[in-house]
Amino acid sequence: MLNLLTSDQSRQADKYTIQHLSMQSIDLMERAALAFSEAFIKNYPDKMRSIAVYCGTGNNGGDGLAIARLLYRAGYRVDVKIARFSGKSSSDFDGNLARLMSQGIIFDEFRKIADLREEQASIIIDALLGTGLNKPLDGEWLTLVEWLNSLGRTVVSVDIPTGFKAEGPISKHDVTVKSELTISFQRPKINFLLPDSALCIKRFEVVDIGLDEGFIQALSTPYAILTDSSITRRLKKRKPFSHKGTFGHALIVAGGIQTMGAALLCAEACLNTGTGLTTASIPSEGLTALNIRIPEAMASLRYKNVIPADLAWEKYNAIAIGPGLGVSDESKLVLKQTLNSFRKPIVFDADAINLLASNPDLVNLVPKLSVLTPHVKEFDRLFGEHSNWWERLETGMNKAKELDCIIILKNRYSILFTPEGKCVFNPTGTPAMSSGGMGDVLTGMITSFLAQGYKPEDAAYLAVFIHGKAGQELSSQNRAYVVTAGSLLKDIPQAIGKMI
Ligand SMILES: NC(=O)C1=CN([C@@H]2O[C@H](COP(=O)(O)OP(=O)(O)OC[C@H]3O[C@@H](n4cnc5c(N)ncnc54)[C@H](O)[C@@H]3O)[C@@H](O)[C@H]2O)[C@@H](O)CC1
Numbered sequence: 001m002l003n004l005l006t007s008d009q010s011r012q013a014d015k016y017t018i019q020h021l022s023m024q025s026i027d028l029m030e031r032a033a034l035a036f037s038e039a040f041i042k043n044y045p046d047k048m049r050s051i052a053v054y055c056g057t058g059n060n061g062g063d064g065l066a067i068a069r070l071l072y073r074a075g076y077r078v079d080v081k082i083a084r085f086s087g088k089s090s091s092d093f094d095g096n097l098a099r100l101m102s103q104g105i106i107f108d109e110f111r112k113i114a115d116l117r118e119e120q121a122s123i124i125i126d127a128l129l130g131t132g133l134n135k136p137l138d139g140e141w142l143t144l145v146e147w148l149n150s151l152g153r154t155v156v157s158v159d160i161p162t163g164f165k166a167e168g169p170i171s172k173h174d175v176t177v178k179s180e181l182t183i184s185f186q187r188p189k190i191n192f193l194l195p196d197s198a199l200c201i202k203r204f205e206v207v208d209i210g211l212d213e214g215f216i217q218a219l220s221t222p223y224a225i226l227t228d229s230s231i232t233r234r235l236k237k238r239k240p241f242s243h244k245g246t247f248g249h250a251l252i253v254a255g256g257i258q259t260m261g262a263a264l265l266c267a268e269a270c271l272n273t274g275t276g277l278t279t280a281s282i283p284s285e286g287l288t289a290l291n292i293r294i295p296e297a298m299a300s301l302r303y304k305n306v307i308p309a310d311l312a313w314e315k316y317n318a319i320a321i322g323p324g325l326g327v328s329d330e331s332k333l334v335l336k337q338t339l340n341s342f343r344k345p346i347v348f349d350a351d352a353i354n355l356l357a358s359n360p361d362l363v364n365l366v367p368k369l370s371v372l373t374p375h376v377k378e379f380d381r382l383f384g385e386h387s388n389w390w391e392r393l394e395t396g397m398n399k400a401k402e403l404d405c406i407i408i409l410k411n412r413y414s415i416l417f418t419p420e421g422k423c424v425f426n427p428t429g430t431p432a433m434s435s436g437g438m439g440d441v442l443t444g445m446i447t448s449f450l451a452q453g454y455k456p457e458d459a460a461y462l463a464v465f466i467h468g469k470a471g472q473e474l475s476s477q478n479r480a481y482v483v484t485a486g487s488l489l490k491d492i493p494q495a496i497g498k499m500i
């Protein structure tokens, strides 16, 4: 898992790296510019396209000057435009301006918007402001950014789009550069992983600029992002003499007469993730569907949506409750019965979350280390309305501690909150997965890992990462516009196999 950094911590990491490697700060800037340029050249190999690099006079602008020099040397047609709105400049900006001049590269400076010339370049590199942003853009900066956005050119931002905050709440009224691609240094900024970023970032890439990883990983921060290796390390190989009893028994309490599909998707995903035995607690009307679709699964029937009084709860290692369950009084009883009968971690999804939201007294019965998997609407129903995503991060961290549970706020980059106060982002997934039933599959996967004996936190990490990875692979291999829940769950065994 990789720690994510705030702008302050990023500055500390710069400082540490510079001291530790006995280098000059301008050398670190050169590394950053080199890493940016390599990524830029891969994305835009056509050297006939003209480039204008818009630079501020801080270190983001310094990066821009170094990038202009490197791209010029690589054979691109580069123009440099410097916004001198203040009298200040950073020393590495000054150093890079001297280097630029020594190469004979032409540059223009403007002190006010009125001095700006018409822009002909087809690509604009945005090196105006970076993580030093300390207030929303206004005055000349605001006009400049609005003008750049109005040109409709391809914009590539250095480190972060100018005007966008790396962390903290985003206001819809903040004006930022709208970039086609942002090439960011060392780590994605936390706000890149929240939906607000869609306003200004179409795509981002992260390049390694050689900051001290030991230092970064030792920083105290709640924010982290999952990686392939953090998942592989957690997956357990199957032992030669293992048998179905080794891999646990899961119970999926799900489905309604008109929503049997949710139960089927959840149960089949659970089975395909490797549980030894999977039982589905479903409405009696769904038995034929279950037997036809998943002959491997067993059924525990709910007549008139009531769980039989003699259900042997103790034989299950993990339970999922919610997909397609409905929110009727009978469904509430099903939830109540489950909460009163099973004290091991439970995975709560969909209607189980909606029922918890409308019956707060039931929340106290949620077993410790349970996993709740709300999407944003369910999250707000359960924990109250939020006016921005940063607030949801705060709530998620607080509630996970308070309830001693793992909360997964599902999204493009799903966010996992742990009882220890961590806030972990999942990088995998694709918009091709935005189709009904996908969450039911995730719930089945988490429950399966739990039943197999994984710790709840690990079960959550594994399921979310592999779920997204499977979706990503299916959409890219088959160039699929959409990946359905049914096709994703068929791919789970291979997706796990590839990671182990
Ligand atoms: N580890 C890293 O991430 C590295 C970062 N570097 C670059 O350094 C950048 C940060 O540089 P700086 O700290 O010099 O800051 P910036 O270049 O982002 O900003 C320059 C100055 O502009 C002023 N300013 C901030 N917000 C403003 C606003 N809304 N209106 C007007 N003026 C405003 C501030 O006084 C700020 O110090 C990063 O984004 C990155 O591009 C690289 O040079 C080296 C390594």
Ligand SMILES: Nc1ncnc2c1ncn2[C@@H]1O[C@H](COP(=O)(O)OP(=O)(O)O)[C@@H](O)[C@H]1O
Pocket (backbone or CB within 6 Å): 350, 375, 410, 411, 412, 413, 414, 428, 429, 430, 431, 432, 433, 434, 435, 436, 437, 438, 439, 440, 441, 442, 467, 468
């Ligand atoms: N744009 C996206 N990018 C990545 N993952 C996505 C995207 N859209 C949906 N998903 C994933 O699909 C799942 C959808 O869950 P949910 O909204 O509960 O669906 P449903 O209720 O239909 O089962 C979540 O795991 C979510 O992270």
Ligand SMILES: [K+]
Pocket (backbone or CB within 6 Å): 060, 126, 127, 128, 129, 130, 157, 158, 159, 160, 161, 162
């Ligand atoms: K920038």
